[in-house]
Amino acid sequence: MRRLWLQIYLTVVGVLFLLTLLAALAWLVHPTSPWERDLAERLAATVGELLPAPDRPAAELQAAVERLATRLNADVAVFDRGGHALAGSGGPLAPPTPDDGSKGWLRHRAHSVTVTLPLPDGRVFVAGRARPAGRGALAFLVSLSLLAVAVALGSWPLVRRLTRRLERLRQHVEDLGRGDLGARAPVEGRDEVADLACSFNRAAERIETLVQAQGLSLAFASHELRSPLARLRVRLEMMTGDPALREGGRRDIAELDGIVDEVLEASRLETRGGLGRTETVDVLALAAEEAARSGGVVSGEPVEVSGDPRLLRRLLRNLLENARRHGDGEVEVRVERRGGEWARVRVLDRGPGVAEAERDRIFEPFHRPPGRPGTGEGHGLGLALVRQIARAHGGEARCLAREGGGTVLEVDLRVRPPGIR
């Protein structure tokens, strides 16, 4: 990516360079205008009147030339039509060439200025004067270049200042994108960049309000759901009758409550974008607790990780729940240490397994395997939450095929997740 400040700056410098070039060119080859030609003709006529006529003796011409040279404080010479010198005073002057007319009557040379005037009688009057050192065309070009360099240097900080504000703005936009909903850009000045900052702030404000409102309405909705659930739960305990029926009711309430929980947990993780409270958690012990709840055999070695105990419990519960629902028969949980930095949890079942193309997609929220719509065999939010929690702990969740048939759901967790004190 080419940086904006560089682009603007290069444009400024380029324009400056072009301007310098054109100015120099115009100065070097400025064409003779009709007005100038008229002036030259009148001057030539005047000079012609000051000189003796061509038929006068050469000594008279020489005297007139010397007089003019003194008056003008310049070298003066007069040539005939063929370019032969007729008279001269001071240093030697080059004879006029046929293309002098196109280059103008007044010519700036490196060290001198010459005036060439074709007289009405055919002779050519040439006057030349050396100029003080350092005032030639070169000096002019040098000073022009110096000016260009000065402007180039001066515009650098200006351009940088302009684009630096844009860069700062970009930083804040990125903060917002990363989930820092409180990100606001400082408004500097009153130009378009400031307008952009204002617009960004308004947009961020709106997003923050919306997200908060959504989180709040989710919380209220869950509270609303929990009230009837809580009543149902009490009612169930007061019912007399078939205990198996009551047990089923308990399970249904727990499942419903779990769904409310997961929706809340997922939205919380999303808006917070990281871990809340963390403590040292014995993953093996936690796996044993959750396996006791849903059935499953736990083995392995104790591994302690820093993490959110509630989220890690949710992760293990969802893994076990998934295995119980989609696997057949016994579910195994193995916990092991991987090097000094990782804990690995694997939940293994002997179910029908997951097709290779589906192995990553089962971690998508509410994913349903193709060809089985509405059979209640979807994964809901469960595995999506597993992956979300694993990632919040600096780890990852994977689905693999188990040797001999079945599925392995594997979760790696960092023993010390990044970003935790």
Added chain:
Amino acid sequence: MAQRLLMIEDDGGLARLVAEYLAPVGFEVTVAGTAEEGLRRRAEGFDVVLLDVMLPDLDGFEACRRIRAASDVPVIMLTARGDDEDRIAGLEIGADDYLPKPFNPRELLARIRAVLRRRRPEQGGAAPLRFGRLEIDEGARTVFLDGEERTLTAHQFELLLALARSPGRVLGREALLARVRGDVIESFDRSIDVHVSRIRAAIEDDPRRPRRILTVRGAGYVFAKKQDED
């Protein structure tokens, strides 16, 4: 003599059900639908207060703070499940216990009895260890499930205490032995599994499917942190 309970809860249906559930076991429940009403009626003198965390007129925590400022009546807060932050905030401002909704009414009863029992004698010694419906009182060397005492031998109590002091940790037999203090003369190591099964018989709902003391194959035992969830 009936115990008097004040329930500050905007869900009238739930409040009536709880009142109905608690009446046969000796509780007289007064229901207040708003925090304002609850705070006003609190002066009538109740043995325990049940306080919903989400009330229409006042935040439950603020209500708890005001109750606590006026008296030390036991307060149990009803919160949304999973809001650990709520729990911490609730306990810090002086709630005696909390219970996430939806709750098992049996557990509610156990907790009410627990806070009442703890209030009666002036606080002596360490606070008892509590895990949902289970309560282990180290000072009195007693164990309660749902507020009912369960009998254990001295050895079994020591072993349970060693486990319950490190909930959520896998403890090998060696570590358990090291933690069981006192005059344990008999060869504890070999009989540890026997003792565990006796303890399970006393404190588990279904000793064949334990939820409190769990076995981890090849590693040892875990005392579960969360024991009563359905």
